Amino acid sequence: MSVRGRDALGGRAAIVGIGATEFSKDSGRSELRLAVEAVRAALDDAGLTPADVDGMVTFTMDTSPEITVAQAAGIGELSFFSRIHYGGGAACATVQQAALAIAAGVADVVVCYRAFNERSGRRFGSGVRHREPSAEGAALGWQLPFGLLTPASWVAMAAQRYLHTYGLTPQAFGHVAVVDRKHAATNPAAYFHGRPITLADHAASRWIVEPLRLLDCCQETDGGQALVVTSVERARDLPRPPAVIAAAAQGAGRAQEQMTSYYRDDLTGLPESAVVARQLWRSSGLAPADIDVGILYDHFTPFVLMQLEEFGFCGPGEAPDFVAEERLPLNTHGGQLGEAYLHGMNGVAEAVRQIRGTAVNRVPGAERVLVTAGTGVPTSGLVLTADPQG
Numbered sequence: 001m002s003v004r005g006r007d008a009l010g011g012r013a014a015i016v017g018i019g020a021t022e023f024s025k026d027s028g029r030s031e032l033r034l035a036v037e038a039v040r041a042a043l044d045d046a047g048l049t050p051a052d053v054d055g056m057v058t059f060t061m062d063t064s065p066e067i068t069v070a071q072a073a074g075i076g077e078l079s080f081f082s083r084i085h086y087g088g089g090a091a092c093a094t095v096q097q098a099a100l101a102i103a104a105g106v107a108d109v110v111v112c113y114r115a116f117n118e119r120s121g122r123r124f125g126s127g128v129r130h131r132e133p134s135a136e137g138a139a140l141g142w143q144l145p146f147g148l149l150t151p152a153s154w155v156a157m158a159a160q161r162y163l164h165t166y167g168l169t170p171q172a173f174g175h176v177a178v179v180d181r182k183h184a185a186t187n188p189a190a191y192f193h194g195r196p197i198t199l200a201d202h203a204a205s206r207w208i209v210e211p212l213r214l215l216d217c218c219q220e221t222d223g224g225q226a227l228v229v230t231s232v233e234r235a236r237d238l239p240r241p242p243a244v245i246a247a248a249a250q251g252a253g254r255a256q257e258q259m260t261s262y263y264r265d266d267l268t269g270l271p272e273s274a275v276v277a278r279q280l281w282r283s284s285g286l287a288p289a290d291i292d293v294g295i296l297y298d299h300f301t302p303f304v305l306m307q308l309e310e311f312g313f314c315g316p317g318e319a320p321d322f323v324a325e326e327r328l329p330l331n332t333h334g335g336q337l338g339e340a341y342l343h344g345m346n347g348v349a350e351a352v353r354q355i356r357g358t359a360v361n362r363v364p365g366a367e368r369v370l371v372t373a374g375t376g377v378p379t380s381g382l383v384l385t386a387d388p389q390g
Contacts, residue, residue: 006282007247013099014235014242015384017046017228018349023191023340026120027222035064035115036072038224046228047239048109053228055080055107057094059114059343061087069113080107086258088297088374089272091344092382096248098229108230114345115224136258143260152217152300154259155376156209159302161267163211166317170211173301174202175323177215180298180331184338187360191219192338216301218336225345227352232387243355243384246368247284251275252378259376268317270303273310273372276381280370281312284383288312291383292366293354294328295347298335303375311370332361344373351384 019041021027021034035058043050053075056066066081080101084090091114098110116122148154163169181197184190197215205214235242253271255264264271281287288311298304305319314322323330333339333350340346351369353359359366367386373379 007279009096009099009103009248010246010283011232011244012103013229014232014244014387015095015227015348015352016230016235016238016240016242017042017044017048018352019043019045019226020189020346020349021115021224023189023221023223023342023346024119025191025220025222027117031115031117032064032068032072034117034222034224035069035113035226038115038226039069039073039111039113042111042226042228045240048228050074051076052109053111054078055098055101055110057082057084057097057110057112059083059087059090059094060085062114062116064115080110084380086374086377086379088299088343089377089379091297091348091373091380092248092371093250093373093380094345095227095229095245095348095382096250096380099245099248102229102231108234110229111226112229112345113224113226114343117222118341119220119222139257140260148260150209151259152212153209155300155302156212157262158267158376159211159300162302162306165268168317168320170213171199171203172305172320173211173216174199175320176298176301176304177202177337179323179326180335180337183332183361184334187334187339190334190339191221192334212300212302215337218299218341221340221342223340223342225342225349227345227348236387236389241356241390242387243352244387245382246286246385247280247383248380249276249279249283250378250380251279256378261376268306270306270310270375272377272379273307273375276372276379277311280381280383286368286383291328291368291370293332293351293363293369294330295333295351295369295371296331297344297347297372297374297379298331298337299341299374301337307372307375329363332359332363347371348382351382355384355386
């Protein structure tokens with residue numbers, strides 16, 4: 001896809017299967033086993049077998065390579081395998097890669113997966129501990145000596161500027177946390193099932209890095225999630241209603257770094273999300289007013305607000321009121337704040353459930369869902385729709 005023109009990918013592929021493990025803080029098993037469990041569950045959901053799969057996509061931050069998962073899951077020959085960089089920014093791009101392979105005839109059935117012991121094993125929230133020499137490491141060298149050691153500290157810089165520019169208080173972020181936890185409270189798969197919060201709870205939670213409180217930060221999760229992608233034509237012969245990939249995009253902004261893009265002209269927005277937004281709206285032919293549900297990457301609450309503004313749902317500084325008034329059903333599974341932190345892959349699965357009409361917090365008549373991936377890094381997004389012939 002070019003940032004200057006509409007692409008031809010929309011309507012060529014669909015998500016036909018979703019599968020996940022339980023979401024926990026101590027899985028008690030290897031990341032490879034979590035990946036295989038999720039892959040098998042997704043294939044069962046799609047009505048397909050391991051023998052049908054000829055492509056696999058995952059993240060670079062993964063300890064279970066495509067060929068290893070394929071072997072353990074009983075998948076045979078692969079004609080396509082791919083990995084996407086930049087952590088949670090890869091979530092929707094895994095589906096884009098699968099759709100591209102299918103549209104080009106490189107593969108027929110592609111499985112996208114993510115599995116990790118992010119709580120009981122490596123904890124991304126603990127920040128930088130050791131890095132091999134690299135250009136990315138050199139860029140971090142401008143921040144680390146001054147105490148900016150963790151993702152929360154990196155996001156706090158932009159969050160503070162957002163509050164200052166628009167004359168807001170940290171309560172502005174609390175609306176996102178409250179909405180997410182409201183949905184998680186009614187979702188049996190969510191870690192915070194049965195545990196909604198209030199704005200007072202948010203304000204009483206301890207500081208992590210000002211202006212971010214504990215309830216502004218996503219949880220840490222052990223688990224796995226997989227998605228099955230195939231052509232729209234083949235999808236129509238499978239048992240579940242397909243979630244058609246109406247548009248898929250990746251985006252990196254000018255002066256882009258990994259969560260430390262402090263040398264841009266303005267810290268109150270997310271230019272990488274703007275790149276994705278322009279491509280999704282142009283290629284899908286849709287606009288913000290057409291979207292029925294928003295599944296927005298919520299590793300930290302301030303970046304949900306900035307995404308809403310970059311995607312055109314509201315004007316600059318208006319997102320706190322937009323969320324508080326619940327003008328758009330948002331993160332109906334509970335998001336990463338409430339359901340699980342699976343680098344956004346569980347959000348894609350929720351979008352599929354909304355299209356199918358099987359979501360716990362179902363939005364009646366939902367036919368167009370926006371999904372976004374990790375922000376502050378090069379990112380990606382999807383617009384999923386119901387099959388027009390369904």
